[in-house]
Amino acid sequence: MLRKQVANHWLMGISYQHDFLDLARNEYKWGNIFQFGSVFGLVANLEYAEREKAEVSYELGVQFSF
Numbered sequence: 001m002l003r004k005q006v007a008n009h010w011l012m013g014i015s016y017q018h019d020f021l022d023l024a025r026n027e028y029k030w031g032n033i034f035q036f037g038s039v040f041g042l043v044a045n046l047e048y049a050e051r052e053k054a055e056v057s058y059e060l061g062v063q064f065s066f
Contacts, residue, residue: 001029009035025051039065 001015011033019025027049041063049055
């Protein structure tokens with residue numbers, strides 16, 4: 001995964017993965033973490049994969065760091 005600190009409180013990452021199983025699968029993932037202060041953060045990720053059909057998933061969440 002490639003990660004880059006885009007702004008003071010914004011971390012962005014992208015990744016690519018290829019699975020070599022019986023049926024090959026290519027996966028592209030784009031992730032964001034928005035940090036509010038030193039403890040609280042908002043996580044937003046998007047994933048696109050191709051196997052026989054296109055697969056799309058997303059993730060929204062809250063992050064706490066101690």
